[in-house]
Amino acid sequence: MLRNSSRKLTSRLFSSSALRMTAAPLDASKVKISRVGTPSKPRPNDELVFGSTFADHMLTVEWTKEKGWDVPEIKPYGNLSLDPSCAVFHYGFELFEGLKAYKTPDNQVTMFRPDMNMKRLNKSAARICLPTVEPEELIKLMGKLIEQDKHLVPEGRGYSLYVRPTMIGTTAALGVSAPDKALLYVITSPVGPYYKTGFKAVRLEATDYATRAWPGGVGDKKLGANYAPCALPHQQAAKRGYQQNLWLFGPEKNITEVGTMNVFFVFKDAATGKQELVTAPLDGTILEGVTRDSILALAHEKLNSNDWIISERYYTITEVAERAAKGELIEAFGSGTAAVVSPIKEIGWKGTDIHVPLQPGKQTGPLTEQVAQWIADIQYGKEKHGNWSRTVA
Amino acid sequence: MLRNSSRKLTSRLFSSSALRMTAAPLDASKVKISRVGTPSKPRPNDELVFGSTFADHMLTVEWTKEKGWDVPEIKPYGNLSLDPSCAVFHYGFELFEGLKAYKTPDNQVTMFRPDMNMKRLNKSAARICLPTVEPEELIKLMGKLIEQDKHLVPEGRGYSLYVRPTMIGTTAALGVSAPDKALLYVITSPVGPYYKTGFKAVRLEATDYATRAWPGGVGDKKLGANYAPCALPHQQAAKRGYQQNLWLFGPEKNITEVGTMNVFFVFKDAATGKQELVTAPLDGTILEGVTRDSILALAHEKLNSNDWIISERYYTITEVAERAAKGELIEAFGSGTAAVVSPIKEIGWKGTDIHVPLQPGKQTGPLTEQVAQWIADIQYGKEKHGNWSRTVA
Numbered sequence: 001m002l003r004n005s006s007r008k009l010t011s012r013l014f015s016s017s018a019l020r021m022t023a024a025p026l027d028a029s030k031v032k033i034s035r036v037g038t039p040s041k042p043r044p045n046d047e048l049v050f051g052s053t054f055a056d057h058m059l060t061v062e063w064t065k066e067k068g069w070d071v072p073e074i075k076p077y078g079n080l081s082l083d084p085s086c087a088v089f090h091y092g093f094e095l096f097e098g099l100k101a102y103k104t105p106d107n108q109v110t111m112f113r114p115d116m117n118m119k120r121l122n123k124s125a126a127r128i129c130l131p132t133v134e135p136e137e138l139i140k141l142m143g144k145l146i147e148q149d150k151h152l153v154p155e156g157r158g159y160s161l162y163v164r165p166t167m168i169g170t171t172a173a174l175g176v177s178a179p180d181k182a183l184l185y186v187i188t189s190p191v192g193p194y195y196k197t198g199f200k201a202v203r204l205e206a207t208d209y210a211t212r213a214w215p216g217g218v219g220d221k222k223l224g225a226n227y228a229p230c231a232l233p234h235q236q237a238a239k240r241g242y243q244q245n246l247w248l249f250g251p252e253k254n255i256t257e258v259g260t261m262n263v264f265f266v267f268k269d270a271a272t273g274k275q276e277l278v279t280a281p282l283d284g285t286i287l288e289g290v291t292r293d294s295i296l297a298l299a300h301e302k303l304n305s306n307d308w309i310i311s312e313r314y315y316t317i318t319e320v321a322e323r324a325a326k327g328e329l330i331e332a333f334g335s336g337t338a339a340v341v342s343p344i345k346e347i348g349w350k351g352t353d354i355h356v357p358l359q360p361g362k363q364t365g366p367l368t369e370q371v372a373q374w375i376a377d378i379q380y381g382k383e384k385h386g387n388w389s390r391t392v393a
Numbered sequence: 394m395l396r397n398s399s400r401k402l403t404s405r406l407f408s409s410s411a412l413r414m415t416a417a418p419l420d421a422s423k424v425k426i427s428r429v430g431t432p433s434k435p436r437p438n439d440e441l442v443f444g445s446t447f448a449d450h451m452l453t454v455e456w457t458k459e460k461g462w463d464v465p466e467i468k469p470y471g472n473l474s475l476d477p478s479c480a481v482f483h484y485g486f487e488l489f490e491g492l493k494a495y496k497t498p499d500n501q502v503t504m505f506r507p508d509m510n511m512k513r514l515n516k517s518a519a520r521i522c523l524p525t526v527e528p529e530e531l532i533k534l535m536g537k538l539i540e541q542d543k544h545l546v547p548e549g550r551g552y553s554l555y556v557r558p559t560m561i562g563t564t565a566a567l568g569v570s571a572p573d574k575a576l577l578y579v580i581t582s583p584v585g586p587y588y589k590t591g592f593k594a595v596r597l598e599a600t601d602y603a604t605r606a607w608p609g610g611v612g613d614k615k616l617g618a619n620y621a622p623c624a625l626p627h628q629q630a631a632k633r634g635y636q637q638n639l640w641l642f643g644p645e646k647n648i649t650e651v652g653t654m655n656v657f658f659v660f661k662d663a664a665t666g667k668q669e670l671v672t673a674p675l676d677g678t679i680l681e682g683v684t685r686d687s688i689l690a691l692a693h694e695k696l697n698s699n700d701w702i703i704s705e706r707y708y709t710i711t712e713v714a715e716r717a718a719k720g721e722l723i724e725a726f727g728s729g730t731a732a733v734v735s736p737i738k739e740i741g742w743k744g745t746d747i748h749v750p751l752q753p754g755k756q757t758g759p760l761t762e763q764v765a766q767w768i769a770d771i772q773y774g775k776e777k778h779g780n781w782s783r784t785v786a
Contacts, residue, residue: 092621225621232522
């Protein structure tokens with residue numbers, strides 16, 4: 001049922017995005033660059049806080065329904081000036097992406113699978129009637145933006161430049177309809193490792209009083225609409241001593257996501273000894289995480305299929321609780337661009353805590369640690385994996 | 394089940410909003426007013442377009458978690474200057490309200506049930522961790538704002554000043570969490586009747602491939618998050634010749650809302666001759682419309698209970714189709730602040746159109762027409778109804 005309706009929607013989306021392709025396409029070769037007078041000095045690595053200080057330059061491109069994409073501009077980072085009636089302030093016409101750029105030992109800057117983010121950005125845009133972009137042009141523009149601030153891309157494993165493409169509807173009128181004006185912009189922030197002193201496993205509270213996403217909704221898209229409603233369940237969980245909340249869905253209480261990340265569990269069948277890496281299937285309620293996709297691909301490549309089953313399937317908090325009781329729950333971790341993986345050590349559910357094993361003396365399970373290593377090796381240029389790592393500056 | 398989980402959420406919300414009451418409250422007496430040099434001349438009534446031209450002044454009030462509400466300012470309408478990393482652009486931290494102000498024959502300005510909008514504004518705010526307001530203070534501030542532009546409030550039945558309170562999260566950082574800074578602002582727009590030449594009944598397409606709201610979601614709140622996802626189903630319906638879409642929910646295909654309005658149906662039991670006015674119950678998936686509430690209250694007061702049943706109950710598109718086939722479907726209309734009521738004449742469903750009767754030579758059913766009259770009489774001061782109509786300027 002779900003898959004059918006989601007397929008139907010997709011075909012509608014394609015026709016809608018195709019229609020929007022007649023005006024001027026996004027064209028990186030037209031970019032105008034005006035640089036800051038005095039470039040900033042890089043901050044020491046240990047002073048970097050996620051997403052709170054920004055590099056010197058930003059990219060902006062205006063779009064109108066009539067003319068399409070205007071000339072891209074790279075200019076000093078600064079405030080946006082917008083009419084208070086703009087669609088973005090009232091009706092949630094906004095989407096974003098999150099990627100990271102890495103400094104390699106030979107002073108190049110690479111990005112990790114940016115084509116995946118561009119694909120998702122276009123799906124998000126089409127779903128809320130914002131314009132789509134030419135993926136390779138926006139990748140080139142991000143490269144040119146990063147080039148201006150190349151000295152601010154931090155060096156060292158765990159450090160990177162977080163890149164935030166954003167698109168907002170800027171039509172200045174209060175009627176609710178598809179915006180006829182939009183602004184695409186990209187800002188960047190030098191960031192350090194999510195866990196400064198190695199992994200720190202988190203405690204989750206399972207949330208059944210609020211629902212993150214639903215069939216026929218927009219939970220698989222990276223829209224602003226999906227985030228503000230998460231703040232209260234997060235705050236409520238934090239008050240009770242949990243760092244994040246675990247999202248459940250439906251009467252069966254399927255496990256879907258953790259906070260704003262995808263989530264994976266590892267079970268071990270007591271009878272056969274076989275392990276299973278499980279995550280929820282992409283049924284329209286799950287964000288199509290690039291890290292999620294990368295973990296699944298690497299697991300298929302690297303884990304021995306005699307010992308491992310890799311599943312995208314529905315599974316419930318009840319299954320997790322039951323298998324924990326039987327000693328069959330082995331590991332659990334969130335996955336996303338910011339932290340790559342985030343180990344889980346406890347899950348509060350119905351007044352008790354389900355314990356998730358960690359390695360002795362460590363804040364992570366063995367597969368979680370391995371997965372983090374696999375991905376970092378590709379991101380920081382130690383391993384090559386097809387064209388996952390792309391030189392952009 | 395639904396009612397239980399919604400009650401549970403409400404109690405959590407109250408505790409969360411109570412916590413935010415320690416810093417400075419919103420205080421209308423502190424307002425600073427700076428007026429435009431040359432006030433605008435009013436446009437002729439027939440040139441007014443909904444929400445696309447604005448009055449001369451706007452109200453802004455800044456909030457921080459640390460200090461609470463700052464001094465309210467009434468100042469010339471103008472652009473907002475915001476950091477591109479602000480929470481409102483990325484994570485949908487935004488809510489709004491819509492009200493109308495009416496010029497009475499004795500040159501006063503009244504608002505219709507503004508206390509209801511303030512109550513809903515606070516529920517919306519608490520759900521996404523934005524600050525709540527003191528309802529009477531914001532009503533006073535709206536009055537002071539309208540006073541500055543009193544000459545721009547259009548006269549005549551059907552004409553009014555549309556008032557748009559808006560609140561946005563302005564924390565300038567990319568971490569997803571409850572904003573510690575916010576901006577409350579109010580803009581106003583002189584508007585004419587939704588249907589310039591009397592009623593115009595609309596054709597709806599029933600939408601089952603997308604879902605507007607879900608139990609445990611935020612569909613009952615007036616958040617930006619609920620609106621952008623509606624644009625595509627609207628656009629798709631329009632392409633097939635329907636003015637709006639009718640939202641269905643769940644495998645039973647319950648009727649929930651129309652476009653961005655609540656919706657009412659009228660059935661007549663062929664056996665008993667009794668008529669039923671039906672709308673969906675407030676189960677957490679339905680916007681708590683002020684017009685919806687007013688229509689229900691007036692129907693209970695004015696319709697003879699020997700002839701009428703007034704129901705807030707679940708009903709499906711299948712019931713509508715079946716009762717239309719039996720000649721038991723009598724009327725249908727949307728309800729909201731902009732149009733008050735919006736008569737419906739056809740509903741596209743499974744390749745055919747369900748016909749809704751209209752009065753001969755008219756674009757409306759008899760109850761729809763009556764309801765519009767009841768409400769307009771109160772709004773324009775012809776009838777008094779408790780304190781529904783409040784003088785504000």
